[in-house]
Amino acid sequence: MVTKKRWGERMVMEQLINGLTIGIIYALIAVGYSLVFGILRLVNFSHGSVYAFGAHMSLLFISMEFGIVPAIIASMIFTGMLGIAIDKLSLEPLRMKGSKPIAALITTIGISYIIQNMLMIVFGSETKSFPRLFNYGTVRIFGVNVGSTQIAIFFISLVLLVALTAIIHYTKVGLAMRGVEQNAKASYLMGINVNRVVTFTFFLGGVSAAIAGTLVSGYYQMVSPGMGFMPGLKAFSAAVLGGIGILYGSVIGGLVVGISETFAATYLGGSYRDAVAFIILILVLLVRPNGLFGKKGIKKV
Template identity: 65%
Template structure:
């Protein structure tokens, strides 16, 4: 039973890691916690459901949701955050703005789709594989493979491409990057696009896993993903992966041995313990500020 729950937790943790990536990407460049990211995740799941209802087919529908959710990420930056950057407002203003945007998106989803829970089609429903006493569904296997591949693509994008080099330059020194000819605002918008795409993929995978969507599904998932990002070291993509896996496994084990009422609190209990021992997270680095 322990092995079964560990594998279930790893499957869920991979999806949490994809959401946590959005937090890490934005924080790495702007030093901003984007609290609208959970609602973006819910938007991606509902967009996929909407396109499924148009009889496009499940995978074309998910592809369309990736594009629309990525564009939503750009709109969040262009309409709300970039004007604040131009006015050189305090960081707390941007933080509060993302909280407001989260509520706006959630209320728009409720007004458009209703507050009821809706069925989402199953993904990769090819049956179950038995490995000893373990019962592993093809949905779980495909979720792990897809999440791992996408994490690898993001890491390669950030570390092996020109636009990834520009992202790292903006992270280290936006003014110097701008003086070297890098369009900093474009890089920031592209980062928001990547965050939206990763959130939409996670929304589709988790919705297909549980076969259900609802407007406020992003609230707790967003908090858990934020805990995963901080746990691994916010701003670190490998940290987001490890943090997501730890959150997923701890949640699954707590639901098994303590009861389902304790599953949501385990991520934050582990987060508090790790931050007491290692304040920068597992893979975080100490920031050095020169004055």
């Protein structure tokens, strides 16, 4: 009886660790949604495809024998530039024309499919193998064997999330971002280049997506053009769950989604893991429409 109990406790701990690993990745992707929404009040549905683009860039540079770290850095730069291109070529012209928000929303959906199809043309539509990252064996934590890859994913993502928080709260550009978030017109009158702030925001979103895509590809050892669709939806759910536009809310939301889907896959079956994230989202929004940490009455001026 004791053995069975210990086995059950070990099983729970394993799933909790797996859930935290996946959840911190969702949090990293969700931050990209929250950054853009906080500035523009726009849901950037191309973010999932940007995530897939970042993974493919890492694979490209790794195959060119750049080395793991240089390849990830190059992927971050190129994916950040893609984020800037998305804003400059499609969204900024809409803002200049004073288009309705629905036009920008539909545009991001179209961009998502354009990026996905471009990846298919350049890299092929089939699933490709990706080298395992940070494979240094296992570590025993609380009686459970945890892979070094999982530990690396968690701490790298955590460090990046802390760095993003520090940038937003303790730098001049972060102050400008918060000013534009509160009142874009007043920020412009105070001498802040609003378009430059938006561009920087898209760059940060691209960087976080590139790191997330690379870490996930290294964890599952595979990459494909459509890999960003479901993680993008789950990350969006995580952002809404925590309160979209709230950075720490995205982190909490990502962890909740990751842990819930891991336990669902274990105890209900793998076919239910995707549905559970959205069920939790719906239940939370029925109680708190603005998410766990969202504020009421937020208006974009």
